[in-house]
Amino acid sequence: MSRELSLAEIFQLGYYWETKILLTAVKLDIFSALDGKPKTAKEAADRIAAHEPTLCLLLNALVAMRLLMKEGNVYGNSSTAEKHLVRQSPQYIGHLLQLHHAEWNNWGKLEDTIRTGQRSVDRHVFETNPELGSNVLAVLHRIGQQSGPDFAKRLKLMGPGRMLDLGGGAGTNAIAFCQVYPELTATVFDLPATLSLTEKTVKDAGLESRIALVPGDFNRDTLGGPYDVVLMSDILHYQTFDTNAALVSKVFTHLVPGGRLVIKDRFLDEAGTGPAWTTAFAVHILVNTQQGSCYRTSDAIQWMTKAGFTSVAELEKTAAVQGVKSREA
Ligand SMILES: C[S@@+](CC[C@H](N)C(=O)[O-])C[C@H]1O[C@@H](n2cnc3c(N)ncnc32)[C@H](O)[C@@H]1O
Structure with missing residues (x-):
């Protein structure tokens, strides 16, 4: 206590x-x-x-x-x-501080939202101001470059393989994974507006020959593949529970037998009272998105199990969940 x-x-x-x-x-x-x-x-x-x-x-x-x-x-x-x-x-x-500034008025509506349960925004700032969104992703990329390789190493991928970084943003994870695993090739799938930034980060990393960029809407478009590993990092807290369940099922069909899905996100613990930063982030998501939510790892486990994944497990507490597509699937 x-x-x-x-x-x-x-x-x-x-x-x-x-x-x-x-x-x-x-x-x-x-x-x-x-x-x-x-x-x-x-x-x-x-x-x-x-x-x-x-x-x-x-x-x-x-x-x-x-x-x-x-x-x-x-x-x-x-x-x-x-x-x-x-x-x-x-x-x-x-740019990150400018994002907080841009969201300031939304926070002023928190009281009403709590009273009524109604969200006050219909679009995230990234949609209303894509330039700011892209600049924020560039800052996050710079910061994320430090932690990306450690996360990639902890996943212990083997041999050559194809990775899909779904909603991969600036490509921070795809770049880190390709740097850690020299035989890996990757695809960053994201909205067309985001990929112009990704093109630059991938070029700066000298990985154009190993990282492909595919523009599209992951809820609507085909994702290509099949892939050996799919990463969904920090994308699901912008969407509803059901949309996430459908996306996880869709990803299942784009994996090879034996392939795996890793979901990396800001999950709440089962009580919903920790980690402390995430409890405040959950309120931030409530105030600044139309339909996002912070989920629990048990939600991600449920999406994966329902989609047909086996060996579904929390890899890192409140941070990463993994499921494997059985070789018989
Ligand atoms: C918070 S960023 C996470 C970026 C990256 N995965 C990471 O962990 O650094 C969310 C990303 O999801 C992308 N995104 C959101 N909705 C999308 C959709 N419907 N289809 C494809 N990408 C989407 C955004 O463009 C953005 O790059």
């Missing part, structure tokens, strides 16, 4: 001012305006077309938050802000 929160911690949880200050600063691109050489509030205001005295309040708060530094009347970026919050930096992560 974890310890109870103190009153101070409860206050801290309810305190979102600094969050909104940071997101607004990123949206206004203040850090890029201060790039390179420190500037006065007037110079920064001119650069981002803002009202100087008002901007000054925000800049001072950012100094107190240790994102900016102030000497005399000039402001400059901290080294972390310069590295990650200046748009021209190769390590810019601001």
Whole structure:
């Protein structure tokens, strides 16, 4: 049993001012305006077309938050802000923060959603703003490159084979798997708008000859194959239970006998109260998608068993489930 929160911690949880200050600063691109050489509030205001005295309040708060530094009347970026919050930096992560900013108004409707059970959005931000979606995937790709190879190694694939990375996004997993398993070839199947980013990441990794890109809607179109292994990573929490069940059954038909499906997602535990990050993510999905949900590993096991998979098991607690298509199937 974890310890109870103190009153101070409860206050801290309810305190979102600094969050909104940071997101607004990123949206206004203040850090890029201060790039390179420190500037006065007037110079920064001119650069981002803002009202100087008002901007000054925000800049001072950012100094107190240790994102900016102030000497005399000039402001400059901290080294972390310069590295990650200046748009021209190769390590810019601001797109992810811009996504949070874009979802801000949806969170304001949480109370109504809880009262009525009705969702307040009809489309995810990725659909209404595909450019932001693609930029966010690029940031996630950069971050995911660190963990991808370890996950690939834990799956212990053998010999040559064909992998399908369904809804593979920037191709982070397909690239990691091909790097770990030199005899593997992969297909990244995703919506056409996403694949222009994937084309670049695959080229940057020098894997064009081993990774094919197939555009399509995985709920409607044929998936090609047959494949030895199919990975569904972080795609099912955007869809309904029944759509996921149908997709898992469809994938079954695109696997060779003996092939396997791995579902990697943010699953809740059976009580629904952990992992802590995922419980909040489940509310995020409620507020920001029309029909998504965070599922339990038991749901994924149910989809796979119903589809005909055998040896269905949780590979990693609340993170990955695997099923095998029997050689007799
Ligand atoms: C959160 S991203 C996950 C990307 C990748 N699998 C990963 O783990 O890094 C979800 C991906 O699913 C894709 N997607 C969503 N709906 C789709 C559909 N109906 N058909 C194909 N791809 C879809 C999106 O374009 C996006 O690339």
